[in-house]
Amino acid sequence: MGISDFYIRVVKALDEIGAPYMIVGAYGGSVFGIARSTNDIDMLVDLQEKDCYAISEKFPLPRYYADPEMIRNSIEMGIMFNLIDTEEGARADLVPLKREPAYQIAFNRRVKETFQGSSGETFEAWVAQPTDIIVGKLYAWDEGKSDKHPKDIYAILYFCLRGYSNYDVNLITLQNDFGAQKNTDFR
Numbered sequence: 161m162g163i164s165d166f167y168i169r170v171v172k173a174l175d176e177i178g179a180p181y182m183i184v185g186a187y188g189g190s191v192f193g194i195a196r197s198t199n200d201i202d203m204l205v206d207l208q209e210k211d212c213y214a215i216s217e218k219f220p221l222p223r224y225y226a227d228p229e230m231i232r233n234s235i236e237m238g239i240m241f242n243l244i245d246t247e248e249g250a251r252a253d254l255v256p257l258k259r260e261p262a263y264q265i266a267f268n269r270r271v272k273e274t275f276q277g278s279s280g281e282t283f284e285a286w287v288a289q290p291t292d293i294i295v296g297k298l299y300a301w302d303e304g305k306s307d308k309h310p311k312d313i314y315a316i317l318y319f320c321l322r323g324y325s326n327y328d329v330n331l332i333t334l335q336n337d338f339g340a341q342k343n344t345d346f347r
Contacts, residue, residue: 164277166250167201170243171285173218180206181254182270183287184296186312191273192290192327193319194312199251204267206257207235215243223247266292271327290316291330 167187174181185202186194207215212231219226225244234241238259243252257267270286277283288296294313301309320329 164275165279165281166245166248167252167275168277168281168283169218170201170203170252171283173215174203174205176218177211177214179208179211179215180257180267181286182267183285184293186308188287189290189293189297189312189316191275191287192293192325193315195315196308196312199249201252203252203254204257204260204263205254206267207231207254209235219243219245263292263296266295289327290320290325291327294329 171181171183182188182204183201184204185200186196186198187201209232212228212235216226216228216231223246225242225246231241235256235258238256240253240255240259243254244250257263266288269289269292271289272284273287274282274284294316297309297313297316300306301313317329319325320327
Protein backbone atom coordinates (compact mmCIF):
# COMPACT_ATOMS: atom_id res chain seq x y z
CA MET A 161 0.00 0.00 0.00
CA GLY A 162 1.39 3.40 -1.00
CA ILE A 163 0.90 6.86 0.45
CA SER A 164 -1.98 7.73 -1.88
CA ASP A 165 -3.65 4.44 -0.94
CA PHE A 166 -3.69 5.71 2.65
CA TYR A 167 -5.30 8.94 1.41
CA ILE A 168 -7.99 6.85 -0.29
CA ARG A 169 -8.64 5.04 3.01
CA VAL A 170 -8.96 8.36 4.87
CA VAL A 171 -11.41 9.77 2.30
CA LYS A 172 -13.47 6.56 2.27
CA ALA A 173 -13.54 6.48 6.08
CA LEU A 174 -14.79 10.07 6.27
CA ASP A 175 -17.42 9.33 3.63
CA GLU A 176 -18.52 6.16 5.45
CA ILE A 177 -19.05 7.94 8.76
CA GLY A 178 -20.73 10.91 7.05
CA ALA A 179 -18.15 13.47 8.20
CA PRO A 180 -17.90 16.49 5.88
CA TYR A 181 -14.37 17.23 4.61
CA MET A 182 -12.52 19.12 1.90
CA ILE A 183 -9.07 18.30 0.52
CA VAL A 184 -6.84 21.34 0.14
CA GLY A 185 -3.14 21.96 -0.43
CA ALA A 186 -0.98 20.27 -3.05
CA TYR A 187 -2.91 17.01 -3.03
CA GLY A 188 -6.17 18.89 -3.56
CA GLY A 189 -4.50 20.90 -6.32
CA SER A 190 -3.32 17.74 -8.05
CA VAL A 191 -6.68 17.51 -9.86
CA PHE A 192 -6.12 21.10 -11.05
CA GLY A 193 -2.61 20.78 -12.45
CA ILE A 194 -0.18 20.52 -9.52
CA ALA A 195 2.19 17.72 -10.54
CA ARG A 196 4.56 17.53 -7.58
CA SER A 197 4.40 14.78 -4.99
CA THR A 198 3.53 15.55 -1.40
CA ASN A 199 4.14 13.63 1.81
CA ASP A 200 0.76 14.34 3.34
CA ILE A 201 -2.83 15.18 2.57
CA ASP A 202 -4.28 18.38 4.02
CA MET A 203 -7.98 18.41 4.79
CA LEU A 204 -10.50 20.67 6.45
CA VAL A 205 -13.00 18.59 8.42
CA ASP A 206 -16.27 19.34 10.15
CA LEU A 207 -16.28 16.53 12.72
CA GLN A 208 -18.70 16.02 15.57
CA GLU A 209 -17.76 14.29 18.83
CA LYS A 210 -19.28 10.99 17.67
CA ASP A 211 -17.02 11.09 14.61
CA CYS A 212 -13.88 11.02 16.77
CA TYR A 213 -14.51 7.46 17.85
CA ALA A 214 -15.84 6.36 14.47
CA ILE A 215 -12.74 7.56 12.61
CA SER A 216 -10.46 6.07 15.24
CA GLU A 217 -12.12 2.66 14.79
CA LYS A 218 -11.33 2.84 11.05
CA PHE A 219 -7.61 3.24 11.86
CA PRO A 220 -6.82 0.92 14.80
CA LEU A 221 -3.58 0.61 16.75
CA PRO A 222 -0.88 -0.55 16.47
CA ARG A 223 -0.56 0.22 12.75
CA TYR A 224 -2.35 3.57 12.85
CA TYR A 225 -2.17 6.56 15.11
CA ALA A 226 -5.72 7.93 15.45
CA ASP A 227 -6.40 8.43 19.14
CA PRO A 228 -10.08 9.41 19.66
CA GLU A 229 -9.35 11.54 22.75
CA MET A 230 -6.61 13.46 20.92
CA ILE A 231 -8.97 13.99 17.99
CA ARG A 232 -11.78 15.18 20.29
CA ASN A 233 -9.46 17.55 22.17
CA SER A 234 -8.09 18.91 18.89
CA ILE A 235 -11.58 19.60 17.62
CA GLU A 236 -12.59 21.32 20.88
CA MET A 237 -9.44 23.49 20.82
CA GLY A 238 -9.60 24.06 17.06
CA ILE A 239 -6.12 22.68 16.38
CA MET A 240 -4.86 20.38 13.65
CA PHE A 241 -4.54 16.66 14.31
CA ASN A 242 -3.05 13.78 12.35
CA LEU A 243 -4.00 10.33 11.21
CA ILE A 244 -0.77 8.39 10.67
CA ASP A 245 -0.01 5.07 9.01
CA THR A 246 3.06 4.02 11.02
CA GLU A 247 4.04 1.31 8.52
CA GLU A 248 3.92 3.44 5.38
CA GLY A 249 4.88 6.75 6.97
CA ALA A 250 1.82 8.39 5.42
CA ARG A 251 0.05 11.22 7.22
CA ALA A 252 -3.24 13.04 6.91
CA ASP A 253 -3.31 16.52 8.45
CA LEU A 254 -6.88 17.32 9.46
CA VAL A 255 -7.81 20.87 10.41
CA PRO A 256 -11.13 21.42 12.20
CA LEU A 257 -13.29 23.82 10.20
CA LYS A 258 -13.99 25.74 13.42
CA ARG A 259 -10.28 26.73 13.51
CA GLU A 260 -10.60 28.42 10.13
CA PRO A 261 -14.09 29.98 10.01
CA ALA A 262 -13.01 32.16 7.07
CA TYR A 263 -12.82 28.94 5.03
CA GLN A 264 -16.55 28.23 5.54
CA ILE A 265 -17.32 29.93 2.21
CA ALA A 266 -14.77 27.75 0.42
CA PHE A 267 -16.13 24.71 2.28
CA ASN A 268 -19.61 25.52 1.00
CA ARG A 269 -18.20 25.74 -2.58
CA ARG A 270 -16.30 22.44 -2.45
CA VAL A 271 -16.73 20.10 -5.38
CA LYS A 272 -16.40 16.37 -5.97
CA GLU A 273 -13.49 15.43 -8.21
CA THR A 274 -11.93 12.15 -9.29
CA PHE A 275 -8.44 11.37 -7.98
CA GLN A 276 -6.15 8.52 -8.98
CA GLY A 277 -4.21 6.50 -6.42
CA SER A 278 -0.68 5.19 -6.93
CA SER A 279 -2.03 1.74 -7.84
CA GLY A 280 -4.25 3.26 -10.55
CA GLU A 281 -7.44 3.05 -8.50
CA THR A 282 -9.70 6.07 -8.94
CA PHE A 283 -11.86 7.55 -6.23
CA GLU A 284 -14.08 10.58 -5.77
CA ALA A 285 -13.46 13.07 -3.01
CA TRP A 286 -14.55 16.54 -1.94
CA VAL A 287 -11.95 19.15 -2.86
CA ALA A 288 -11.62 22.92 -2.73
CA GLN A 289 -12.16 24.70 -6.02
CA PRO A 290 -9.01 25.99 -7.79
CA THR A 291 -9.54 29.59 -6.67
CA ASP A 292 -9.82 28.49 -3.05
CA ILE A 293 -6.67 26.37 -3.28
CA ILE A 294 -4.84 29.41 -4.67
CA VAL A 295 -6.11 31.53 -1.75
CA GLY A 296 -4.80 28.87 0.66
CA LYS A 297 -1.46 28.83 -1.17
CA LEU A 298 -1.26 32.63 -0.90
CA TYR A 299 -1.83 32.40 2.86
CA ALA A 300 0.85 29.71 3.11
CA TRP A 301 3.23 31.85 1.05
CA ASP A 302 2.55 34.82 3.31
CA GLU A 303 3.47 32.69 6.35
CA GLY A 304 6.55 30.86 5.13
CA LYS A 305 7.68 32.14 1.70
CA SER A 306 8.32 28.60 0.42
CA ASP A 307 9.01 28.44 -3.34
CA LYS A 308 6.57 25.55 -3.73
CA HIS A 309 3.52 27.81 -3.26
CA PRO A 310 4.09 30.17 -6.24
CA LYS A 311 4.94 27.13 -8.39
CA ASP A 312 1.71 25.43 -7.31
CA ILE A 313 -0.28 28.60 -8.03
CA TYR A 314 1.28 28.85 -11.48
CA ALA A 315 0.42 25.19 -12.20
CA ILE A 316 -3.23 25.71 -11.21
CA LEU A 317 -3.52 28.93 -13.22
CA TYR A 318 -1.96 27.32 -16.29
CA PHE A 319 -4.21 24.25 -16.00
CA CYS A 320 -7.40 26.27 -15.55
CA LEU A 321 -6.66 29.08 -18.01
CA ARG A 322 -5.74 26.53 -20.73
CA GLY A 323 -9.23 25.05 -20.32
CA TYR A 324 -8.21 21.73 -18.71
CA SER A 325 -10.53 22.28 -15.75
CA ASN A 326 -14.30 22.56 -15.47
CA TYR A 327 -13.74 25.43 -13.01
CA ASP A 328 -12.52 28.95 -13.61
CA VAL A 329 -10.12 30.85 -11.43
CA ASN A 330 -12.13 33.75 -10.07
CA LEU A 331 -9.86 36.77 -9.68
CA ILE A 332 -12.55 38.74 -7.85
CA THR A 333 -12.71 35.99 -5.22
CA LEU A 334 -8.90 36.09 -4.94
CA GLN A 335 -9.03 39.84 -4.36
CA ASN A 336 -11.90 39.64 -1.88
CA ASP A 337 -10.72 36.60 0.07
CA PHE A 338 -6.99 37.27 0.22
CA GLY A 339 -6.30 40.81 -0.93
CA ALA A 340 -8.81 42.52 1.34
CA GLN A 341 -7.58 40.66 4.41
CA LYS A 342 -3.92 41.34 3.61
CA ASN A 343 -4.41 44.84 2.15
CA THR A 344 -3.09 43.57 -1.18
CA ASP A 345 -4.20 44.87 -4.55
CA PHE A 346 -3.62 42.35 -7.33
CA ARG A 347 -4.08 44.88 -10.12
